[in-house]
Amino acid sequence: MHEIFHTKPEPVTGYLVGIRRDSMTAREATEHLDELEQLSATYGIPVAGRELVTLREINAATLVGSGKVEQVAVACRALDAGVIIIDDELSPSQQRNWEKTTGLAVIDRREVILGIFADRARTSEARLQVQLARAEYSLPRLTRAWTHLERQRGGGGARGGAGEAQLEVDRRLLRNQIDRLKRELKHVRQV
Template identity: 60%
Template sequence: MADFLDNTQKADPNRCERALLIGVNTPEMRPGEAQELLDELVELVENLRIGVVHTELVNLREPTPATLLGSGRTDQIITLAKHLECDLIVMDESLSPAQQKNWEKLSGIAVIDREEVILDIFADRAQTREAVLQIALARMEYSLPRLARAWTHLSRQRGKGKLGGEGETQLEQDRRLVRDRITRLKSELGIVQKQRGVQRRKRLRVPVPTASIVGYTNAGKSSLVNSLTGSDVLAE
C-alpha cells in the first residue's frame, strides 16, 4: 500500500468528489504513451471540478471479459480506492457496460471511463443549440446499455447511487424513456442541422473566408485566437 501512495495528490476540499485514476499500459503502446494519456486524463477530470487524489498506471497484457484487468489487480485497486476514501474510479480505457457494472458491484464505488469523462466535459461546455442536442444524444446513447449500473451520471450528480439495483419493470421503463428521448433528440437535431445548412449557404454567397480552430480542452485555442486577432477571448 505504501508504494501506491507515492502518486497521491492533495484534492481540493471544495470539490464534491474524490477520484482514483487508473491508466492502462498495453503491449502495443509506445514507451511513455500510457503515462502521457494518464496525465491528460488528470487534466480532463479536474476540468469537471473533481479532485484527483491518486493516479495508478497498470500493465495489461490481455484484457479479461469481466473487469478488463485481472482479478488480483482489480481487488488491489478497489482496496486502494476505499483506503483513500474515493467516490469515483476513472479508467483511462473504454469499459463495456458489463465491465462497468461489475466494477461498481465489486467496489460499491462509481466507476467511469475516459469516454464518459469527455462526454461530461462536452455537456458542461456546450454553447449552441446544436451542440447541446448532440451531446445530449451522445449521453443517452452511451447510457442506454448501462442503465443497470449502480451509478449513472445523473445519480452521481445527486450524490447517491442506485444501491441494490432496480426491478426489471423499472429498468424497462427507464429504457423506454431513454429510447423515446433519443428519438426526440434525433428529430430536434435534424431540424437544427437543416436550419444551419440554410444559414451556411447564405454565408457562402458572401466572399468572406471562414476558419475553425479545433483542439482538446486546455490546448490553447482561445490564446491562439487572441494572438491572431488581437481579441480578448477569455483563456483559462
C-alpha cells in the same frame, strides 16, 4: 416558513487507473494518464491517486484481473477516493463489475469527455449533440440503476419483476428520448 440553504457538496476525488496495452510504450501510457488527469480536473474531479496497469490479456469481466480491481479498491479506501476513472473504454458489464467489486462509482474516459462537453456546450445544436451522445452512452448501462429491485423477481409464474419492468420502462423512455433528440437535431441543422 423555514429557509432552506443548499450548500455545494465537496467535490468527490477520483482515482485514475491507466491501461498500458502491448502496443503502447510506458511513456505513451503515462502521457495518456497525464491527459486523463487534466481531463478529470477540467470535469471537476480532483485526483487523489493514480496507477498504471500493464494489460497482458483482457479480462472480459473487468478488463483487468480481479486481483487488480481489489488492489484499486484498497487504494481508493486509503485515499478516500469516491470515484474510479478508467483510462480506457469499459463495456457496460465491465463497469458494473467494477462497481460491484469496489462499491464505488466507476466511469471511463469517454464519460469524462462527455461530461466536459456537456458543461461547455453553448449552442442549441451542441447541447442536443451532447444530450444525444449521453443518452446513447447510457442506454446499455441502464441495468445498474435497478439492481436493488432484482430480489423482487418471480412469483406466481409471472415473468420478471418490479426491477425488470422498471428497466424496460426506462429503456423505452430513453429510446424515445434518443429519437426525439435526433429529430430536434435534424430540425436545428435545417434551420
